[in-house]
Amino acid sequence: MKRVALAALLLFANIASAAERAVLVRLFWLHPPAKIHVEPNPKVTERSCETCYPESVSTAFDLDAQHTRPRLILTGRARISGEGFAPFVFNGDLTVQPGDGVLLLTLKMPLDDYVAAVLAGESAGFKSDEALKAMAVAARTYAVHFGSRHKMEGFDFCDTTHCQDVRLGLESPRVRTAVAATEGEMLWYEGRPAATYYHRNCGGETEDAAALDPQLKVHYLQRHQDNYCQRDEWHTDIAKLDLANALGKYVRGPINTVRVTLRTESGRAETLLVNSRQISATDFRFSVGRSLGWDKLRSDLYEVQDRGDRVSFRGHGQGHGVGLCQSGADAMGSQGKSYREILAFYYPGTALGINAQGLRWQKLAGEQIDIVTTRPEEAQIVTPVAERALRFAADKTGWTLTGRPQIKVFPSIDIYRDSTGEPGWIAASTRGMMIRLQPVRTLQDRGVLESTLRHEFLHMVIESQARSDTPLWLSEGLVIYLSDPEHVHPAKVDTAQLDRRLKSARTEAEMRAAYRDSAAAVADAVQRVGLAAVLAWVTQGEPKS
Ligand SMILES: [Zn+2]
Ligand SMILES: [Zn+2]
DSSP states (O other): HHHEEEEEEEEHGGGGGGGOOOOEETTTTSSSEEEEEEEEEEEEEEETTTSSSOOOOOSSSEEEEETTOSSSEEEEEEEEEEESOOOOEEEEEEEEEETEEEEEEEEEEHHHHHHHHHHHHHHHHOOHHHHHHHHHHHHHHHHHOOOOOTGGGOOSSSSTTTTTOOOOOOOOOOHHHHHHHHTEEEEEEEEEEOOOOEESTTTTTTOOOOOOOOOTOOOOOOOOOTTTOOOOEEEEEHHHHHHHTTTTTTTTOOOOOEEEEEETTTSOEEEEEEEEEEEEEEEEEHHHHHHHHSSSSSOSSSSEEEEETTEEEEEOBSOBBBSSEEHHHHHHHHHTTTTTHHHHHHOOOOEEEESOOOOEEEEEEEESEEESSTTTTHHHHHHHHHHHHHHHHHHHOOOOSSSEEEEEEOSSHHHHHHHOOOTTTEEEEETTTEEEOOOHHHHHHTOOOOOHHHHHHHHHHHHHOOOTTTTHHHHHHHHHHOOOOOGOOOOOOOOHHHHHHHHHHOHHHHHHHHHHHHHHHHHHHHHHHHHHHHHHHHHHHHOOO
């Protein structure tokens, strides 16, 4: 019985790691391109619908608003370029729909890839890694709190500051590290993910949430002083003629006078009087931004002076001022504050954790492996087993890891499922140097803790050596074969078909068969040319026959 359970738990581990919790992001929401150039890297599949048969494409092609089918789903990795935007590489599902002379692009991506792209858009200039981690938690919580803002339009988030600013292709390794270090962590308030607003620079004092939304009276978004803030001062002169154009919707004719008539407690403008017309500071700033550029009035924290044919604004800060101040957060981090301290300062009263109970990750160092867990006592059980499994993988392959592996042990199957997006019956998955493991007790009860870790470390060691074009059947087959060579029966298999079967398997039976055949093909190759030669295929590529 145990062998069956073990196989069911193990066989799917790696394929399913691609299926993480996903979000749908509309790219170029404001300015969709009319044409894109697609360079598969190394290839993508093309389908017209979710259930249509995918066709593989490995040469570059163009898509434009006239010539595309009603819908095209590209799956895989490709570089996208075109006029008016920076080229980017996507890895996932990109849906392309023509409409009104433009192409609507919707990218399905894992939540944490989205968070990384948001950090690239919002926090690229950060000096402090702790501040980046704080922003990763804020951006993730914000996405989950506000959820699908564009549900009616068929996607979750747009790529502008309306939702969060997304920059694909500019995610640095630093940003990725900050996102991975806080995986699954959010800020909670009364059992829900908090409304984690953030902005560039508060100018020395943050703003009350009520300034954004009168309904939103939450304790953690109250006005407070920010002595960390690198108060940026700005100054701008606007010609009254330009102002008249910008405010045409509110004021007719030439502009005579502009003054602030009401301020919030933090000193930000709330209402302005333009000639004899009252205008809210937000409407005023948006009208100016849309017509004259967003760098003119960077915030509502300013003084106004009439200078004859011009109006002069002298102000502080950038953005609405509610929640986390990025400038202050970066300064806190640079002064040695942790991301927990930064988040506690800007969102007082919230709990940081991977669930509402505020469970926290702790990292415990073993000899060769770090264990990340919410229950430190688990490290004592996992560490010796994991170090044995790592030695096993190194002995079988003759390869050693250059980095230091981490094992993240999830406290419950629910949290494992929510964080990884994987079904609860998958024991573990590996991504780079990180193994993510189901609760230790669950694996112990099934008697699969050690075999699971062997399997995952074999993946890690093999993938650390593999070339980008190493076929899936070879790496998957090797892992299964090396785990237990005695129980794999060699067989001649058409390996050219195997990768497609591994990727397109729709049922558990199809997937199992594809894995079994991969292992059989490896066993057959080992019989013919020896294990050392087969391992060399991983590092040097398969010889052309
Ligand atoms: Zn939006
Ligand atoms: Zn500030």
